[in-house]
Amino acid sequence: MTDTTLQAKAPTTAGSDESEGMSYLESLPRRLITLYLPLFIILVVLLFPFYWMGLTSIKPDEQLIDMEKYNPFWVVHPTFKHISKLLFETQYPRWLWNTMYVAVGATTLSIFASVLAAYAIVRLRFKGADTVGVLIFFAYLVPPSILFIPLASVIQAYGLFDSPLSLILVYPTLLIPFSTWLLMGYFKTIPFELEECALIDGASRWQILVKIVVPLAVPGLISAFIFSFTLCWNEFIYALTFLQSTPNKTVPVAIVNEFVDGDIYKWGSLMAGALVGSLPLVILYAFFVEHYVSAMTGAVKE
Amino acid sequence: MSTIQTSLPRGAAISEPSAWVRIKTNRNVIALWFMLPAAAFLILFLAYPLGLGVWMSFTDEKIGRTGVFVGVENYEWLWDDTIFWLSVFNTLLYTIVASAIKFAIGLYLALLLNRHMPFKAMIRAIVLIPFIVPTVLSAIAFWWIYDSQFSIISWSLIKLGIITQNINFLGDTSWARASVIIANIWRGVPFVAITLLAGLQTVSPSLYEAATLDGATSWQRFRYITYPLLTPIIAVVMTFSVLFTFTDFQLIWALTRGGPVNATHLMATLSYQRGIISGRLGEGAAIATAMIPFLAAAIAISWFGMQRRKWQQGSDQ
Numbered sequence: 364m365t366d367t368t369l370q371a372k373a374p375t376t377a378g379s380d381e382s383e384g385m386s387y388l389e390s391l392p393r394r395l396i397t398l399y400l401p402l403f404i405i406l407v408v409l410l411f412p413f414y415w416m417g418l419t420s421i422k423p424d425e426q427l428i429d430m431e432k433y434n435p436f437w438v439v440h441p442t443f444k445h446i447s448k449l450l451f452e453t454q455y456p457r458w459l460w461n462t463m464y465v466a467v468g469a470t471t472l473s474i475f476a477s478v479l480a481a482y483a484i485v486r487l488r489f490k491g492a493d494t495v496g497v498l499i500f501f502a503y504l505v506p507p508s509i510l511f512i513p514l515a516s517v518i519q520a521y522g523l524f525d526s527p528l529s530l531i532l533v534y535p536t537l538l539i540p541f542s543t544w545l546l547m548g549y550f551k552t553i554p555f556e557l558e559e560c561a562l563i564d565g566a567s568r569w570q571i572l573v574k575i576v577v578p579l580a581v582p583g584l585i586s587a588f589i590f591s592f593t594l595c596w597n598e599f600i601y602a603l604t605f606l607q608s609t610p611n612k613t614v615p616v617a618i619v620n621e622f623v624d625g626d627i628y629k630w631g632s633l634m635a636g637a638l639v640g641s642l643p644l645v646i647l648y649a650f651f652v653e654h655y656v657s658a659m660t661g662a663v664k665e
Numbered sequence: 666m667s668t669i670q671t672s673l674p675r676g677a678a679i680s681e682p683s684a685w686v687r688i689k690t691n692r693n694v695i696a697l698w699f700m701l702p703a704a705a706f707l708i709l710f711l712a713y714p715l716g717l718g719v720w721m722s723f724t725d726e727k728i729g730r731t732g733v734f735v736g737v738e739n740y741e742w743l744w745d746d747t748i749f750w751l752s753v754f755n756t757l758l759y760t761i762v763a764s765a766i767k768f769a770i771g772l773y774l775a776l777l778l779n780r781h782m783p784f785k786a787m788i789r790a791i792v793l794i795p796f797i798v799p800t801v802l803s804a805i806a807f808w809w810i811y812d813s814q815f816s817i818i819s820w821s822l823i824k825l826g827i828i829t830q831n832i833n834f835l836g837d838t839s840w841a842r843a844s845v846i847i848a849n850i851w852r853g854v855p856f857v858a859i860t861l862l863a864g865l866q867t868v869s870p871s872l873y874e875a876a877t878l879d880g881a882t883s884w885q886r887f888r889y890i891t892y893p894l895l896t897p898i899i900a901v902v903m904t905f906s907v908l909f910t911f912t913d914f915q916l917i918w919a920l921t922r923g924g925p926v927n928a929t930h931l932m933a934t935l936s937y938q939r940g941i942i943s944g945r946l947g948e949g950a951a952i953a954t955a956m957i958p959f960l961a962a963a964i965a966i967s968w969f970g971m972q973r974r975k976w977q978q979g980s981d982q
Contacts, residue, residue: 398777398780398782399782401773401777402774402777402778402782402788405770405774405777405792405854406788406791406792408851409791409792409794409795409851409854409855410791410794412795412803412806412807412810412851413794413798413803413806415806415809415810415817416803416805416806416809419809427815428815430815430820435817435820436817472702472706473706475702476702476703476706477703479699479700479701479702479703480699480700480702480703480704482699483695483696483699483700484700487692487695487696487699488692489692489693489695489696489697490693492696495700499703499707501964502707502711502712504908504960504964504967505711505715505960506908506909506912506960507912507914508912508913508914508932508933508936508953508956509715509718509912509933509936509953509954509956509957509960510711510714510715510718510953511937511940511941511953512718512721512936512940512941512946512949512950512953513714513715513717513718513721513950514710514714515941515946516717516721516726516946517709517710517713517714517717532706532710533710535706535710536706536707536710536711539703539706539707540707543703568695568699593797596799597799597800597801599799599800599801599914599915599918600914600915600918600933600937603918603937604937604941614799614802615799615800615801615802615915616801618801618802618805619801619805619918619919630809630812630815633805633809634805634806634809636802636805637802637803637805637806640799640802641797641798641799641802641803644797644798644799645794645797645798648790648793648794648797649790652786652790652793655793655797656789656793656859656863659793659796659856659859659860660859660860660863
């Protein structure tokens with residue numbers, strides 16, 4: 364079922380559905396009311412928190428708390444004070460680095476394990492491959508919220524408490540099930556004949572994987588990588604539980620715990636922190652929108 | 666094909682492959698090696714903690730000391746705990762209301778996005794942004810929007826003359842529940858919309874054209890073409906959505922930490938508070954374990970949806 368959905372979907376999500384369909388039958392005022400107006404409202408609601416985040420992070424303090432003298436929806440004399448304070452007076456760069464380090468480490472490990480597992484399940488067809496596939500799907504459905512307490516004691520037992528390394532080892536449990544399912548779909552679309560040729564020429568399974576299957580599945584690998592990276596960046600409960608000391612924290616944990624000092628002027632730096640923490644992902648997403656969407660829809664449609 | 670490979674390096678004499686070669690090329694043995702990294706992660710950090718969590722829920726383990734088996738004492742304790750039942754109620758309320766609205770808005774948005782319009786690809790990309798940004802960071806933005814003194818919503822409503830006083834969004838029990846549900850919906854709608862859109866795009870336009878020629882109204886086209894063809898993917902998407910909403914932790918923790926007076930405590934946040942902050946790991950594990958039956962029910966529905974999808978795909982191929 365995987366290959367059909369992926370093949371069917373890949374061209375459509377790439378924006379090739381340019382056909383006008385029956386839309387020419389509608390008049391412009393009607394389209395305005397039934398399509399553009401509701402879409403506009405939804406988009407405004409979806410984007411407003413980001414506008415508000417960005418606006419607050421460049422607003423001087425006196426404009427933040429005086430909503431009568433200044434129109435709160437706009438800013439006069441924007442300031443970069445909050446952002447520079449964030450970058451030079453707090454450990455924010457350190458937290459960003461931690462988040463990046465954990466995300467890259469966990470994603471790389473997961474993709475490596477997932478490529479091997481997906482190849483074994485789809486192409487080696489070992490005894491019980493289908494069962495293993497189903498088990499991995501179930502692993503995808505186990506949420507971190509029921510695992511963090513026992514995992515905390517496991518991490519403690521391994522002596523990894525308060526170390527970003529613990530997150531690099533734990534995050535793959537969130538990423539491997541998802542990436543494996545996604546890659547299984549991509550691997551199924553690669554023709555068997557290519558592998559048979561290579562086998563006859565004396566290639567080992569490892570060589571087939573590295574030289575034939577992986578190069579052909581690069582779009583799938585990018586999708587899995589982007590999606591996994593975003594998941595790592597977003598993860599909160601494990602990071603909150605395992606990391607204790609301030610310099611070791613990741614951005615989401617630090618922002619919740621380190622900025623909340625009861626000061627009414629905290630909002631500027633808080634919003635700057637949220638903005639700077641979101642930007643890397645949004646930029647990454649802007650470059651790989653199609654890969655991201657195909658990862659998200661692909662994993663759900665399996 | 667593996668036998669061909671083994672016999673080649675043997676040269677002229679076609680001999681029996683040795684036991685070592687046979688093991689080396691046995692697909693089950695190779696597969697074992699290939700599965701090893703993924704299996705190691707999933708067993709060590711997923712399957713084992715899952716079992717350990719259930720075991721811990723039957724002990725009185727606390728941070729810093731190993732527990733002894735106490736049977737179902739933790740569960741008996743929870744059974745009489747009104748805060749626990751309040752958290753179960755909150756979780757169900759949160760999940761049901763948020764998922765239903767996410768589904769309604771998500772489906773509506775997907776139908777809108779599926780229509781022909783300029784800048785289609787860009788609008789779709791923008792819609793997904795709330796899902797990209799880490800939940801905690803957007804929750805912080807909502808925290809500021811919901812501020813008791815400087816809330817932009819209160820300000821706008823006062824200027825419009827609808828209310829006279831600031832709304833205490835996160836301080837009043839009913840408002841707090843509504844506020845976290847709205848923030849959850851905001852974050853979840855893009856996921857539902859974009860995945861349902863992917864399902865909509867697989868529906869052939871000729872079906873709609875044929876139905877239009879037969880005089881079907883737009884509601885009939887939705888009800889008798891779109892909806893039946895979309896049912897399987899709706900089942901899967903909504904199961905994921907329900908699962909993630911039910912086990913949500915970070916949005917609540919960033920916005921209210923369970924307050925005011927436990928009105929927004931979900932089972933996950935209560936489990937964190939009892940297990941990690943108060944240090945009663947056994948009790949926290951019991952709350953977490955109590956979520957498993959609900960999750961199992963959701964997964965069973967997902968399974969049913971997938972089977973149905975398989976059957977549907979099999980029949981039209």
